[in-house]
Amino acid sequence: MAAPPPALDALRARLAELADLADLSRLAAWDQRTMMPPAGGPARAHQLATLERIAHDLAGADEIGAWLDELEPIADTLPEVDRDLVRVARRDWERTRRVPVELATEVARAAAEGQDVWQEARAACDFSAFAPALARNVELARETARHLADPGQGPYDALLGLYDHGLTAERVSAVFGRLAEALPPLVAEAAARPAPAPLEVPVDVQRRTVEAILRRLGVDDEGWRLDVSAHPFTAWVGPRDTRLTTRYDDGELEALLAAIHEFGHGLYERQVAPELARTNLGAGTSMSVHESQSKLWENHVGRHPAFAPVIAAELTAAGFAIDPPAVVAALRRVRPSLIRVSADELTYPLHIVLRFELERALIEGGLDVADLPAAWNDGMRRLLGVEVPDDAHGVLQDVHWSAGAFGYFPSYALGCLIAAQLWERLEADLGPQDDALAAARVEPIAAWLAEHVHAPGRRLDTEPLLERATGRGLEAEPFLRHVGAIAAAG
Amino acid sequence: MAAPPPALDALRARLAELADLADLSRLAAWDQRTMMPPAGGPARAHQLATLERIAHDLAGADEIGAWLDELEPIADTLPEVDRDLVRVARRDWERTRRVPVELATEVARAAAEGQDVWQEARAACDFSAFAPALARNVELARETARHLADPGQGPYDALLGLYDHGLTAERVSAVFGRLAEALPPLVAEAAARPAPAPLEVPVDVQRRTVEAILRRLGVDDEGWRLDVSAHPFTAWVGPRDTRLTTRYDDGELEALLAAIHEFGHGLYERQVAPELARTNLGAGTSMSVHESQSKLWENHVGRHPAFAPVIAAELTAAGFAIDPPAVVAALRRVRPSLIRVSADELTYPLHIVLRFELERALIEGGLDVADLPAAWNDGMRRLLGVEVPDDAHGVLQDVHWSAGAFGYFPSYALGCLIAAQLWERLEADLGPQDDALAAARVEPIAAWLAEHVHAPGRRLDTEPLLERATGRGLEAEPFLRHVGAIAAAG
Numbered sequence: 015m016a017a018p019p020p021a022l023d024a025l026r027a028r029l030a031e032l033a034d035l036a037d038l039s040r041l042a043a044w045d046q047r048t049m050m051p052p053a054g055g056p057a058r059a060h061q062l063a064t065l066e067r068i069a070h071d072l073a074g075a076d077e078i079g080a081w082l083d084e085l086e087p088i089a090d091t092l093p094e095v096d097r098d099l100v101r102v103a104r105r106d107w108e109r110t111r112r113v114p115v116e117l118a119t120e121v122a123r124a125a126a127e128g129q130d131v132w133q134e135a136r137a138a139c140d141f142s143a144f145a146p147a148l149a150r151n152v153e154l155a156r157e158t159a160r161h162l163a164d165p166g167q168g169p170y171d172a173l174l175g176l177y178d179h180g181l182t183a184e185r186v187s188a189v190f191g192r193l194a195e196a197l198p199p200l201v202a203e204a205a206a207r208p209a210p211a212p213l214e215v216p217v218d219v220q221r222r223t224v225e226a227i228l229r230r231l232g233v234d235d236e237g238w239r240l241d242v243s244a245h246p247f248t249a250w251v252g253p254r255d256t257r258l259t260t261r262y263d264d265g266e267l268e269a270l271l272a273a274i275h276e277f278g279h280g281l282y283e284r285q286v287a288p289e290l291a292r293t294n295l296g297a298g299t300s301m302s303v304h305e306s307q308s309k310l311w312e313n314h315v316g317r318h319p320a321f322a323p324v325i326a327a328e329l330t331a332a333g334f335a336i337d338p339p340a341v342v343a344a345l346r347r348v349r350p351s352l353i354r355v356s357a358d359e360l361t362y363p364l365h366i367v368l369r370f371e372l373e374r375a376l377i378e379g380g381l382d383v384a385d386l387p388a389a390w391n392d393g394m395r396r397l398l399g400v401e402v403p404d405d406a407h408g409v410l411q412d413v414h415w416s417a418g419a420f421g422y423f424p425s426y427a428l429g430c431l432i433a434a435q436l437w438e439r440l441e442a443d444l445g446p447q448d449d450a451l452a453a454a455r456v457e458p459i460a461a462w463l464a465e466h467v468h469a470p471g472r473r474l475d476t477e478p479l480l481e482r483a484t485g486r487g488l489e490a491e492p493f494l495r496h497v498g499a500i501a502a503a504g
Numbered sequence: 505m506a507a508p509p510p511a512l513d514a515l516r517a518r519l520a521e522l523a524d525l526a527d528l529s530r531l532a533a534w535d536q537r538t539m540m541p542p543a544g545g546p547a548r549a550h551q552l553a554t555l556e557r558i559a560h561d562l563a564g565a566d567e568i569g570a571w572l573d574e575l576e577p578i579a580d581t582l583p584e585v586d587r588d589l590v591r592v593a594r595r596d597w598e599r600t601r602r603v604p605v606e607l608a609t610e611v612a613r614a615a616a617e618g619q620d621v622w623q624e625a626r627a628a629c630d631f632s633a634f635a636p637a638l639a640r641n642v643e644l645a646r647e648t649a650r651h652l653a654d655p656g657q658g659p660y661d662a663l664l665g666l667y668d669h670g671l672t673a674e675r676v677s678a679v680f681g682r683l684a685e686a687l688p689p690l691v692a693e694a695a696a697r698p699a700p701a702p703l704e705v706p707v708d709v710q711r712r713t714v715e716a717i718l719r720r721l722g723v724d725d726e727g728w729r730l731d732v733s734a735h736p737f738t739a740w741v742g743p744r745d746t747r748l749t750t751r752y753d754d755g756e757l758e759a760l761l762a763a764i765h766e767f768g769h770g771l772y773e774r775q776v777a778p779e780l781a782r783t784n785l786g787a788g789t790s791m792s793v794h795e796s797q798s799k800l801w802e803n804h805v806g807r808h809p810a811f812a813p814v815i816a817a818e819l820t821a822a823g824f825a826i827d828p829p830a831v832v833a834a835l836r837r838v839r840p841s842l843i844r845v846s847a848d849e850l851t852y853p854l855h856i857v858l859r860f861e862l863e864r865a866l867i868e869g870g871l872d873v874a875d876l877p878a879a880w881n882d883g884m885r886r887l888l889g890v891e892v893p894d895d896a897h898g899v900l901q902d903v904h905w906s907a908g909a910f911g912y913f914p915s916y917a918l919g920c921l922i923a924a925q926l927w928e929r930l931e932a933d934l935g936p937q938d939d940a941l942a943a944a945r946v947e948p949i950a951a952w953l954a955e956h957v958h959a960p961g962r963r964l965d966t967e968p969l970l971e972r973a974t975g976r977g978l979e980a981e982p983f984l985r986h987v988g989a990i991a992a993a994g
Contacts, residue, residue, distance in 0.1 A: 038551050041535060237541050251547065
């Protein structure tokens with residue numbers, strides 16, 4: 015075999031550095047949210063900004079363009095992985111360079127200010143106090159989109175592409191349209207049923223149960239951590255260094271579901287093919303596929319009735335006697351509600367459908383910021399049948415827009431859809447998983463996901479990956495079958 | 505006032521980035537030793553190496569030389585702080601550039617291999633297995649010294665300067681000579697006395713006592729952490745983010761002394777003048793002054809008989825009833841022993857005197873690696889009156905030489921001497937501290953240190969700082985008076 019071209023060695027060395035810097039950035043962010051003494055905040059902001067600036071300079075440097083110019087004409091002679099590496103490197107490099115540094119700086123500043131203003135406005139239930147900052151973020155997002163867009167690409171699609179390369183508003187609209195049509199009747203039906211009594215599981219029981227269930231899923235002390243943070247998240251600091259967080263704050267099983275959800279994110283990054291480590295391909299491919307992995311473990315394993323005896327046994331062993339049907343009732347409860355983050359499996363995607371419609375209209379110019387609260391409240395009535403009492407429980411509830419993130423929301427619901435698609439295919443391949451789940455035997459699930467979803471890393475974008483795994487593109491029907499069964503059982 | 509020259513702005517921006525990267529490197533190292541799951545090790549090695557390489561490139565870049573060339577001719581017109589900033593920037597930049605990158609890489613590789621070989625050799629009690637790796641490290645250290653040395657500077661002084669700018673082997677020899685002369689008779693005397701019975705303090709009592717005493721010294725949750733690690737250390741991750749560690753592993757008060765020691769390191773970095781933050785001046789000035797700060801709190805506060813009632817009260821409150829004299833007996837015990845890290849106040853510096861003599865001879869060529877064990881054993885007999893039973897308890901006990909660190913050891917003993925000098929001066933300025941210590945009133949001590957030692961950061965090197973604080977250069981007499989009093993009281 016011929017020696018690799020020197021440009022490829024140089025490119026790989028740079029990509030390895032960038033991968034290391036991304037690990038360090040995740041480590042610093044994890045520490046900030048779990049370990050850092052509060053007074054460390056100002057210094058941490060400097061440290062993260064410096065890391066970001068250095069990574070940006072290294073990622074957008076001229077020499078990468080020269081290496082790519084050298085490699086692209088001979089791409090056909092390279093091993094397949096290197097061909098993908100060059101292709102994705104070109105995409106990332108151009109994306110980095112398209113946004114002028116002054117604009118990126120301004121976006122970051124407006125995002126930081128926007129979050130401060132939003133926090134105050136939300137506390138005061140006063141949308142008008144937030145409106146100017148939001149209008150500024152919308153304007154900057156449009157300008158960013160103009161720089162990012164490929165020829166002929168619309169501004170919202172350009173922003174979507176930051177989180178999910180190749181995804182379009184048209185594709186999202188098609189599947190979200192099905193949700194907006196099929197889900198509300200199921201929601202109305204569920205809303206008419208009496209709610210089950212709330213659980214009151216003590217925090218120390220929750221904690222022991224979370225630890226026991228994670229252990230059943232394959233979490234060990236050798237390569238994982240579990241900590242507490244205000245909002246659950248996962249930090250992958252290295253291929254074998256995965257840090258989950260959850261929070262314990264009520265008597266229900268939210269902490270457990272959050273931990274299982276985060277486990278799904280963590281497992282994805284751990285099962286990317288080792289040969290892709292420290293390259294631009296060695297990570298999850300998109301926000302929606304990432305979210306599909308957390309949702310698959312949360313919705314299709316954690317909430318599965320066949321898994322309920324395992325959870326019931328661990329809760330009971332931890333000192334909270336409960337039977338499996340009560341666990342199912344708690345985990346499969348459906349209630350239309352005002353707040354996205356505490357929504358159930360069935361209503362959750364409708365919260366996202368609304369945000370997608372609104373943010374797309376904000377970016378494309380069909381909706382003024384001033385008209386947003388009314389549009390929000392109308393949407394909640396139409397999709398979920400609930401009345402919004404005030405903006406804090408409505409349009410001001412999420413941080414995303416205040417931080418300038420537009421195009422991010424869809425991945426939350428796409429994750430639910432993709433999870434259902436993958437689960438159907440997994441059960442078609444492996445057979446129904448009920449017996450395996452009842453025995454907490456999840457290795458075959460993890461192995462199927464490794465082969466069909468995790469191993470390729472960023473070599474395949476969302477829909478090509480999905481087609482390879484299931485033979486079909488993005489669609490809503492498997493999810494609708496999944497929640498239809500829940501609604502019928504409720 | 506005129507606007508600062510653009511070269512100064514550029515230099516300050518670079519120095520701020522380097523300070524942030526140093527913070528991140530300390531964070532990653534802290535995490536590795538306290539939080540990281542074991543399987544994260546290989547990725548962490550990559551992350552730290554990348555950070556190191558990027559920092560090295562930024563610190564040694566050509567443009568810094570150009571900025572300095574522009575600023576040095578107008579240094580007299582700059583504010584005093586900027587004059588110091590430029591002066592120290594020149595020194596650091598030249599030091600970074602003097603060692604060829606190939607040599608630095610080879611040194612790092614040999615250090616990593618050396619530590620592996622050393623661990624095995626120590627476990628097997630087999631110096632000959634370690635000798636080739638040590639010889640390689642000595643050779644590379646000599647070569648590094650040749651590159652680092654100023655004209656006319658000897659190789660050992662060049663290495664010393666890495667840890668303590670301006671310090672010379674001649675100065676060290678002068679004060680260490682006094683120790684080698686004055687201490688052994690005191691040691692012999694102490695060795696003849698019966699040893700007090702060992703304490704058996706349960707680990708949970710130790711833990712509560714450490715936390716209570718640190719709180720008395722000013723540690724709070726807002727800007728500090730205390731964790732456990734295999735070897736106690738301090739990480740300063742930001743000016744108000746200080747992380748101490750200790751270890752709990754026997755019935756004595758080692759964990760408490762270690763925590764007080766680390767507190768001294770942490771307080772130094774916190775009390776550097778805020779205006780120096782994120783510059784090259786915003787850190788402790790040298791290893792020996794750093795060690796003086798930990799030793800001042802450990803030896804002159806923590807072990808002070810007047811402070812013993814505070815410790816006794818906290819131990820008693822935590823469930824281990826003890827009276828102050830028993831605390832004093834435990835903390836002021838003197839026993840010649842084989843192992844440096846567990847040595848007492850009086851014998852500790854003699855362990856360092858030996859290491860200094862030997863490493864200087866290794867670097868300057870007066871001692872062959874093959875003859876090192878015999879020289880070690882002779883020195884232990886001469887200085888401490890003990891017989892070394894095997895190399896694991898002798899020449900193989902420390903990691904430093906296996907990691908290629910020569911010139912580092914002296915700071916451990918110099919720290920003891922400087923601490924005693926500063927304490928004498930502090931009591932001359934503030935009056936005897938007995939009553940204050942009995943009441944755990946340490947703010948005046950911290951304030952005196954802030955003004956006389958901490959605030960200048962790197963603006964003053966070791967001896968100029970000491971002269972400013974005490975009116976005198978480095979000397980052994982205050983330390984000898986201090987341990988003389990202990991020996992007399994024993």
